[in-house]
Amino acid sequence: MAAFRLIATPGQPTSLAGKIFLSLFLSIFLLFGLVFIFLFGRDLWQTFESFSWPSQPCVITRSEVLNAPSKDRGEPYVFHIEYRYEAGGQSRVSNRYRSKDEKSSNWSEMDALARKFPVGARTTCFVNPANPDEAILRHKSLWIGLFLIVPLVFVWVGAGGIWFTWRVPPAQSRPLSEKASRTAGGRFTALFCGVFLLVGLGGTVALGWNFIDLVQSGSWIKTPCTVESSRVLTHDSSDGDTYSVDILYRYSFANQTHHSSRYSFMGGSSSGYKGKAAVVKKYPPGSNTFCYVDPHNPSKAVLHRGWTWEMLIILVPLLFTAIGAGGIYFALKPKSAGKALPEDPRNRFAAAADSSSSFSAAPSSNGPLVLKPKASAFAKMCGMLLVALFWNGIISIFLYEAAESWQTGSPDWFLTIFMIPFVVIGLGMIFGVFYFMLCIGNPVAKIALNPSAVPLGGKLRLGWGFEGKTHRIRNLRITLEAREEATYRRGTRSYTDKSTFYRQDLIDLSDPRQIAQGLAEAEIPSDLMHSLASGNNKIVWILTLHGSIPRWPDVSEEFELTVLPAERSA
């Protein structure tokens, strides 16, 4: 029998003022999305239109890479091209490749274009039939249109939210059973996470090429080269200037002269001037040094081949990818049909407990069962270590930037203050690693139940014991608890609220001989609720074990047990 999940319908604002306020808030999303779609869509439409322009033979009359740092601080290398073509019975000249200026911070990119279109070469260009003076050599890519997804999501959230705020609910409510099969919430979450996944994959692919070069560069040829110019480029950014190393060098390979401006494999710019200036100082114009040239493509070269801290930036798109993929998986993951309430109640609750708790062996209804902690201290430490490495690895990039800005005498206050909570969390994680490391030396608790599952009104018999140095435990308490666990969604996050409705102290011992192992019994009240493992709502019965160790992390474990419905008298 299938189990279903209903995504709770968010409540509508009851007052008119509430609806107006919510609509105004949502209209910001809508407006932002529409404006962006208009601006971006207009440019995209022009690109799309250019695909209908007729092609025309043309001859390249000028093709070169200009080094013009004063023109654009961040992208000094400009591909300058001119070509002649016939249109409307006249000979005309255009200097548009795709847009007016094809520019880059990387010489090689522009140089590749210049080599592709040498002076005198005959090729085809595309002429605007409405304005024959307008011609382009190549079309812009339409792939950029994928970015329309972002403003479309804004429009969807804004317009959909406003519609939902003002819609009149149908007079006849929908049947509960019909609602049971709805999964709109899951699809919405999956779509939201899909944006993360796309952005993450795009970023990973874009940055990943540099890593391919890095791996292949082991076979690149060390070649003498001469520095033609070297400087620190300044790039405008929303929160201040950023800087990059720009060293243009010349080298000969296979009797041909080449240029490159690639310093290391990871390009881009970042804050912190001093470090870049120090690199530039090592390569003054006119100096001779060595670069590494790709023998299969001699136009590709690099001055510094090897790992740089900037490469850790790939963790950011990888994090986006992981969040996106994980979110989609959990949003669309079908609920286990048998978990909520399988056919036979005895097997059902035992099965639910088996799949979701710390049961180490398949429980039978009347046999003994040994419970073990959900995870060992070593596993907890490894998990925390991985999380701490990942988190601190990412924030270290930004922390480095912030520290560098202080070293150069121009502190980046915004970044510094912004980073404080992230650093505090990172330090907490490091503390957690050491905490769990200390826990590894703790005694490992085990609890055995007989029978493995007990009905309401029945008698619970348990035995406990430890592996390891039990004598370190000064006080041991085992408590039987029952609680509600309600899971709900707020936005894209999931929360679980818990409320304990039963607690019974089973043992409270201070004698080391009694602490090491023992037996206890408890009666399960007959007027409470049995274990329930529905999709979002659970009734959980647990045994909590707490062993106090002076000046050391305590032994603290939870063991879930199965409480069955009451046995029916014959």
Next chain:
Amino acid sequence: MNELTILIDHGQTAFTPESVLSGVIRWQLEVPPRGLRLQLMWYTSGKGTTDIHLEESLDFSSSQITGSESFRFTLPSAPYSFSGKYISLHWALELVSQPGSLNTKTEFILSPDGKEILLPQIQDSRPKASFGQFKLK
């Protein structure tokens, strides 16, 4: 006027596990239905996202605009009807006319003593042996 009715025998609203729930459904509709479905289900309400479980269903293939049919379900042994701080579990019979979403619902209690189980709330401060008893061997 459209009208769907579920009548449980003897007006009973509380049942013990594995007992029999029987009664009659009646309908009076403006257009002939393609069919009617009576569903035995439980669902949760409260703070958590609602879970709905369809336990059993009966299909009635009548195309008359008015009529009645008797039904009979043997109830399962669990889960019990209960209400706590965050979660309530309700048992219900729901009658839906096909097509469309015309429906009606009747709730009932399923528990050993025929009363909804009310879960108490206890404070976070841990009381000493607050309930029950234990025996150290």
